[in-house]
Amino acid sequence: MQNRPSGFGNPWLQLGLSVVCVIVSEFLLKRGATDIAEPDSAFSWTGINGLASPLVWWAILLIIASFISWLYVLRYVPLTVAYPLSRIVDVLVPLGCWIFLGELISALRWCGIALVIIGLALVAKPIAQIEERL
Amino acid sequence: MSILAFFFIVVSLLSFVLAQLILKRAMEFSATNGLRNSRFVSLAATGIALMTVSFFLTLGLLQRFDLSYLYPFQGLSVIFITLLAAMVLKEKLSARLTLGALLITAGIVLVSMS
Numbered sequence: 670m671q672n673r674p675s676g677f678g679n680p681w682l683q684l685g686l687s688v689v690c691v692i693v694s695e696f697l698l699k700r701g702a703t704d705i706a707e708p709d710s711a712f713s714w715t716g717i718n719g720l721a722s723p724l725v726w727w728a729i730l731l732i733i734a735s736f737i738s739w740l741y742v743l744r745y746v747p748l749t750v751a752y753p754l755s756r757i758v759d760v761l762v763p764l765g766c767w768i769f770l771g772e773l774i775s776a777l778r779w780c781g782i783a784l785v786i787i788g789l790a791l792v793a794k795p796i797a798q799i800e801e802r803l
Numbered sequence: 804m805s806i807l808a809f810f811f812i813v814v815s816l817l818s819f820v821l822a823q824l825i826l827k828r829a830m831e832f833s834a835t836n837g838l839r840n841s842r843f844v845s846l847a848a849t850g851i852a853l854m855t856v857s858f859f860l861t862l863g864l865l866q867r868f869d870l871s872y873l874y875p876f877q878g879l880s881v882i883f884i885t886l887l888a889a890m891v892l893k894e895k896l897s898a899r900l901t902l903g904a905l906l907i908t909a910g911i912v913l914v915s916m917s
Binding site: 695698699702703705706707708713714715716717718719725732736739740743744747748749750752753756759760763777778780781782783784785786787788789790791792794795 | 807858867880900904906
């Protein structure tokens, strides 16, 4: 993690941007895939028929954006740290559904969210200490 | 779940995990050797091709199953990628990082099963 750029080039900021793009694309993909679902067609196992949906194309644009940020992150951060942190997506998506869509979260799901947050804290804490020393 | 669905879920997960490892290697290589050399281009192209395979297989699966059903399998990628990055890419893996990755994996599986 030597020579880490600051400002827009900060790898942690880029990791955040990548995560936001992924979250939005997940919703777009599910909507798009549902809109054009053809479960009876064997060809649709390839997913290529999904390209008929404009939502899927928007999702692809966001995925490309998140991918560029992600490659940049990989240049500076070890995969053992960056990849687990990127899975904060799995907490933010259900929390977003709860806050914005009024969906209910079961007790078991809250436990799962808590486990992910504890895991993220374990992965992130040593980095926070390294950053402080720099 | 049919055998066919299980097959596509496994192939999609494997190609995603492999892609991440190859892309990490490509970016490490580019940090010392720059972007304009054939090794970087072939590594990055392989990684992107594997990501594309995984993307379209997931799109095919999403037409048949709920996102919440498919998500636990994506969650498994955390522990696979962490362990393989340590083994294949020789990244340092502390007990703390392993425990963190295990908790995140378990949490994702719980969230999507409930």
